[in-house]
Amino acid sequence: MLRMLLRRMFLGATTVVIVSMIIFAGVEMLPGDACTAFLEREAQGKLLENCREAQGLNRPAVERYIDWASSAVRGDLGISANGQKSIAELVGDRLANSLLLAACSLALGVPLAIFLGVVTGLWRDRPVDLILSTLTIFAMTIPEFVSATVLILVFSVWLGWLPGIVLTSASAPAAEFFPEIMLPVLVLTMVMTAHILRMVRSSVIEVMAGDYIQMATLKGVPYWRIVFRHALPNALLPAINVVALTIAWLLGGVVVIEVVFNYPGLGRMMIDAISDRDLPVVQAIALIVATVYVCVNLSADILTMIANPRLRTLHMRRG
Amino acid sequence: MSAPLIEIRDISVGFTGKSGATLPVLRNIDLTVKAGESIGIVGESGSGKSTLALAAMGYLKRGLRLLEGSVAFQGQDMFARTRTELEKIRGGELALIPQNSGQSLTPTLRIGAQLIEALRLHSDVPQAEFSAKAIELLGQVRLPDPAAIMTRFPHELSGGQQQRAAIAMALAGEPTALLLDEPTTGLDVTTQAHILELLRDIARNRDMAMVYVSHDLGAIARVCDRVVVMYAGEVVLDGSTRQVLKAPVHPYARGLLASIPRLSDPRLPVALDGRPPAPGGAGQGCSFVDRCALAQEQCRSRRPVLERLPSGESVRCFRHEHAEDLSLTGSGAIPAKLDSDAVPALRLDDVAIRYNRPRLLDKLLGRDSASVATVDGIEITVAKGETLGLVGESGSGKSTILKAVAGLLPPSDGRITVAGGEALAPEVEQRSPDHLRRIQLIFQNPDDSLNPRQTIAQILEQPLKLYFGLSGDALHQRSAEILERVRLGAHYLDRLPSQLSGGEKQRVAIARAFAADPDLVLCDEVTSALDVSVQAAVLDLLNDLKSTQGTTYVFVSHDLAVVRALSDRVAVLYQGRLCELGPSADVYATPSHPYTEVLLGAVLEPDPDTAPTLSADDVVELSPPVRGCPFQRRCPRKIGPICDTDAPPWRYRADGHGIRCHHTIEDLETVQRKDVAERCA
Ligand SMILES: Nc1ncnc2c1ncn2[C@@H]1O[C@H](COP(=O)(O)OP(=O)(O)OP(=O)(O)O)[C@@H](O)[C@H]1O
Ligand code: SF4
Numbered sequence A: 001m002l003r004m005l006l007r008r009m010f011l012g013a014t015t016v017v018i019v020s021m022i023i024f025a026g027v028e029m030l031p032g033d034a035c036t037a038f039l040e041r042e043a044q045g046k047l048l049e050n051c052r053e054a055q056g057l058n059r060p061a062v063e064r065y066i067d068w069a070s071s072a073v074r075g076d077l078g079i080s081a082n083g084q085k086s087i088a089e090l091v092g093d094r095l096a097n098s099l100l101l102a103a104c105s106l107a108l109g110v111p112l113a114i115f116l117g118v119v120t121g122l123w124r125d126r127p128v129d130l131i132l133s134t135l136t137i138f139a140m141t142i143p144e145f146v147s148a149t150v151l152i153l154v155f156s157v158w159l160g161w162l163p164g165i166v167l168t169s170a171s172a173p174a175a176e177f178f179p180e181i182m183l184p185v186l187v188l189t190m191v192m193t194a195h196i197l198r199m200v201r202s203s204v205i206e207v208m209a210g211d212y213i214q215m216a217t218l219k220g221v222p223y224w225r226i227v228f229r230h231a232l233p234n235a236l237l238p239a240i241n242v243v244a245l246t247i248a249w250l251l252g253g254v255v256v257i258e259v260v261f262n263y264p265g266l267g268r269m270m271i272d273a274i275s276d277r278d279l280p281v282v283q284a285i286a287l288i289v290a291t292v293y294v295c296v297n298l299s300a301d302i303l304t305m306i307a308n309p310r311l312r313t314l315h316m317r318r319g
Numbered sequence B: 001m002s003a004p005l006i007e008i009r010d011i012s013v014g015f016t017g018k019s020g021a022t023l024p025v026l027r028n029i030d031l032t033v034k035a036g037e038s039i040g041i042v043g044e045s046g047s048g049k050s051t052l053a054l055a056a057m058g059y060l061k062r063g064l065r066l067l068e069g070s071v072a073f074q075g076q077d078m079f080a081r082t083r084t085e086l087e088k089i090r091g092g093e094l095a096l097i098p099q100n101s102g103q104s105l106t107p108t109l110r111i112g113a114q115l116i117e118a119l120r121l122h123s124d125v126p127q128a129e130f131s132a133k134a135i136e137l138l139g140q141v142r143l144p145d146p147a148a149i150m151t152r153f154p155h156e157l158s159g160g161q162q163q164r165a166a167i168a169m170a171l172a173g174e175p176t177a178l179l180l181d182e183p184t185t186g187l188d189v190t191t192q193a194h195i196l197e198l199l200r201d202i203a204r205n206r207d208m209a210m211v212y213v214s215h216d217l218g219a220i221a222r223v224c225d226r227v228v229v230m231y232a233g234e235v236v237l238d239g240s241t242r243q244v245l246k247a248p249v250h251p252y253a254r255g256l257l258a259s260i261p262r263l264s265d266p267r268l269p270v271a272l273d274g275r276p277p278a279p280g281g282a283g284q285g286c287s288f289v290d291r292c293a294l295a296q297e298q299c300r301s302r303r304p305v306l307e308r309l310p311s312g313e314s315v316r317c318f319r320h321e322h323a324e325d326l327s328l329t330g331s332g333a334i335p336a337k338l339d340s341d342a343v344p345a346l347r348l349d350d351v352a353i354r355y356n357r358p359r360l361l362d363k364l365l366g367r368d369s370a371s372v373a374t375v376d377g378i379e380i381t382v383a384k385g386e387t388l389g390l391v392g393e394s395g396s397g398k399s400t401i402l403k404a405v406a407g408l409l410p411p412s413d414g415r416i417t418v419a420g421g422e423a424l425a426p427e428v429e430q431r432s433p434d435h436l437r438r439i440q441l442i443f444q445n446p447d448d449s450l451n452p453r454q455t456i457a458q459i460l461e462q463p464l465k466l467y468f469g470l471s472g473d474a475l476h477q478r479s480a481e482i483l484e485r486v487r488l489g490a491h492y493l494d495r496l497p498s499q500l501s502g503g504e505k506q507r508v509a510i511a512r513a514f515a516a517d518p519d520l521v522l523c524d525e526v527t528s529a530l531d532v533s534v535q536a537a538v539l540d541l542l543n544d545l546k547s548t549q550g551t552t553y554v555f556v557s558h559d560l561a562v563v564r565a566l567s568d569r570v571a572v573l574y575q576g577r578l579c580e581l582g583p584s585a586d587v588y589a590t591p592s593h594p595y596t597e598v599l600l601g602a603v604l605e606p607d608p609d610t611a612p613t614l615s616a617d618d619v620v621e622l623s624p625p626v627r628g629c630p631f632q633r634r635c636p637r638k639i640g641p642i643c644d645t646d647a648p649p650w651r652y653r654a655d656g657h658g659i660r661c662h663h664t665i666e667d668l669e670t671v672q673r674k675d676v677a678e679r680c681a
């Protein structure tokens, strides 16, 4: 088990390293660099040469990669090309904001999705299931910006209950984002609940049709006890991985929502940095997102292993 | 006469088919079970046995509906009870041991937790004594180290242990009636025999009624007073065990009995041709009419009723008086014996196989990872055209040896050679195409070995293209020819495996192996997943191919009677070590190696007048001892310390029959004969 853990961690770390190389190489291959972006029209001759000298851009790529990577490990992500500010600071605020958004959506969405998934699974083909399943399809197929716009229209324009756009500055403390954050959270919750619900539903249906549930029924175990003790611990195991994927998505992939609501999160920063050709920031964000992705999936695998006795012994025997 | 405990009155159960029509799975079944009575329900797969057993608990699988009739337990209708009432009865007064207990135990709950749950729900044992009582129950079903078993998860037990745990759970509520759905199918002969003895004892001591569902007539003969034979959802025969197994008056029951291979009969069993109608597929006449040798005109137009005979049994057949004309036992073919011209087709030279290879770390540190080889010292020669049977309990290394010959598992020691003394490369990747072609493997379960998305034609064409470079018409013609050889028509070529029955799928798997025109065919439990009647047909086919093609087989099975029916020579394996090797008639007769003796003693014959001979504390082991005789810990004839320390020598008789034991063959013969004489007296 311990060996297994160490192995997975090692693999995760390797993945991050490889991804960082790809990011670095990708940015390297783009035409232009931080200096051409910063100097814009004046990027030529002596000025460009000096800038490159100052930024250390003339050194060989491998050397610069090692430099970049080793300072990233220490938490130093370099200096942004245009603002000359520390990226760690800039990104830190945005990361905190993204985390806030993700945490709120998860806190609302995961319990709701699991609850509804179990309900639809247990009452399969009954009215509750049919209604909820239809809604799920809607939530999954309507593009996020459409549902976001509709919600803004209803809740802020017509009803005037919630602000439709985030005006708080990126570096403000978490508390100040309320109630502005409510609508983006709502949209994200909708999408994410739909995905998790569908997965939980099919998993519950599969488990409830299994031999051991039939056996428990024929052993005279009361229905709700069957559901909670025999079915759910097995049916919810696959949910761990789906939730992990959702977390990764929430932290790196909700650009559209952030743009629609003007929310100062990582995704928007990435878009801004790309349009500004602020390559160091792009690199830093890509690296952070990749790391989050790997960490979240790693923890999901470990959790599944702990929760699933079959995997547990399998790995104990092997290692 | 006591009131019936379970009373099933004229029930029919069905489901709605794709066309919208209601298709019956059970048709007008009547069954009464009295207190303390044990009833066997037999029939082919799909005949509705499980459905009937579950219906007795007021339970139907999803999609099935009760069409008519009623089921009463202790006088009250099970389908009319409330959920709470059912919860109280199920697992309490009326308990079930499910088919396939491995999947019937909740994977995330420990055995102890599941057992205690049953106690909490259905017994008046005080909470403080749950654990003690649970351990007692596990001990009662003869599980070794019950306290440790309590903390295990289901997947950490072997199949036999899971089965026993399921039995313990069913006994927790002290049931007055126990329903058993194939409780011993797939278990070793020894484990099966022990579990059946246990159930018999418990039933007798507690006056518990049993409904025993099985397709294994040997097991039924051992535990049941009465037998009900089902066919296509109907009861076709219902009588005392003796009547049904010794002189059945229904043609189907006779066919079923004749298709069982017997230890005492070297002939092949007789196959029952055809297959039962699908639900809703039985016409207005007798459902058995297409397979019945006695069928007449009236059988097609009218459905026979279940008629009670003066002798006590009930039978559904117009012509039951003539049933006795049908033979009951092996009038099947005599197994083909080829003159072995002593050219070896396969030689295993001191072969050893390990699953846990020494770890790199241990090697570097010079540590001796003292693991004992899973299979060791295998020395066998199979002559061309000969069939070698390999028998032994689960875990004895039968499949492991086959895998090594097939190149799926490299041996850690020794040499494997084929005809002409050519050594086989240990791994399949290194073997020449010719070697690959000459050795073919057939697996236990055709569902796993046939690609469900390929048509039969595609499946058969693969080896033909690969080894013979056939194409176009020649390819098609050859596929059809090969299919013909396994007695399937060319119209099967376009079908998918899912459109075939189990027996037909296995024949396709056999056809695929023979498409390569092999010298040596390795058969791994090829009939275990099949019904007896289908098994008989497959055995017959293999025998036929042998006489026409001169193929050499290595035939692995845990069923000793099946091995006997097909093999020229038999090798008995215990924990990966050879115990006995010789011509099959000799191996199955006295004198035997003590382990062979234990195995043969545990075989259940479909005859109520026979009983297995079991030694009292016989527990299956997980790994062989490091020194001495591998069988030392279980041997009923153990001599003494010499068995623990010294590897026993091979002792041979004139005909090449060898036994590996410290006893001399003469000694074994004397004690074994004496024991037989004592049992008879
Ligand atoms: N839920 C279901 N819906 C529709 N048909 C079913 C269902 N369950 C079983 N059947 C059909 O009912 C028939 C009887 O099935 P059942 O499981 O009772 O057979 P069995 O005699 O126990 O077979 P086996 O020996 O393979 O266990 C089969 O034809 C099967 O395909
Ligand atoms: S009724 Fe006719 S077809 Fe049916 S079993 Fe009897 S003889 Fe055979």
Ligand code: SF4
Residues within 6 Å of the ligand: B594, B595, B629, B630, B631, B632, B633, B635, B636, B637, B638, B639, B640, B643, B648, B660, B661, B662, B663
């Ligand atoms: S050598 Fe000893 S332990 Fe082994 S089978 Fe013979 S008598 Fe039994």
Ligand SMILES: [Mg+2]
Residues within 6 Å of the ligand: B049, B050, B051, B099, B181
């Ligand atoms: Mg069944």
